[in-house]
Amino acid sequence: MAGRVKWVTDIEKSVLINNFEKRGWIQVTENEDWNFYWMSVQTIRNVFSVETGYRLSDDQIVNHFPNHYELTRKDLMVKNIKRYRKELE
DSSP, X not given: OOSSOEXXXXXXXXXXXXXXXXXXXXXXXXXXXXXXXXXXXXXXXXXXXXXXXXXXXXXXXXXXXXXXXHHHSHHHHHHHHHHHHHHHO
């Protein structure tokens, strides 16, 4: 991400906003071009639903991604690793 980061959030947490501002990042709205979007889980589900077909560009990142719990929960991570190993055989 060359230049200054343009960010947007749907969560009004002062700790987030203060940290973004201290870094010199520029706040924009979700309708403008952005590089970083701090989204709630519900927003991430809405934005990346099958109906919208939205995809991130190369210079965009978000704090969540769809089905992130598949990796962050140990039981589901093990299930997915086992499935992946089976596919490799």
